[in-house]
Amino acid sequence: MMKAKRQPIRTCVACRNTDQKRKLMRIVRLPDGSVTFDAKGKLNGRGAYLCTTAQCITVAEKQKRLERSLKSAPITKEFFNLVLQIAEQIELDDAERSTKIAAPGSGIGDSV
Ligand SMILES: [Zn+2]
Numbered sequence: 001m002m003k004a005k006r007q008p009i010r011t012c013v014a015c016r017n018t019d020q021k022r023k024l025m026r027i028v029r030l031p032d033g034s035v036t037f038d039a040k041g042k043l044n045g046r047g048a049y050l051c052t053t054a055q056c057i058t059v060a061e062k063q064k065r066l067e068r069s070l071k072s073a074p075i076t077k078e079f080f081n082l083v084l085q086i087a088e089q090i091e092l093d094d095a096e097r098s099t100k101i102a103a104p105g106s107g108i109g110d111s112v
Pocket residue numbers: 012013014015016017050051056
């Protein structure tokens with residue numbers, strides 16, 4: 001239990017909470033100046049991290065946290081809408097995964 005693998009810890013630009021990189025979305029400013037969502041966390045460029053919560057995404061949008069962190073041009077509403085959709089999908093995938101982990105095998109006869 002104590003021997004968790006060391007993983008990169010990142011800070012959400014909105015709430016300043018830290019989390020394992022896996023649980024934060026990486027937004028990156030590419031060398032050409034455009035800003036995009038980095039699904040794999042491997043794109044070159046300046047990165048900023050956001051929780052997968054609507055609250056943090058909204059704070060980032062309203063307070064221009066991503067623009068400040070990335071030193072980018074203003075980010076469009078459409079981009080934030082896309083990020084919101086991605087966040088929802090990540091949360092859904094996560095819920096599905098933990099359900100599977102909680103009920104391995106057939107699941108028949110497992111008590112809750
Ligand atoms: Zn956050």
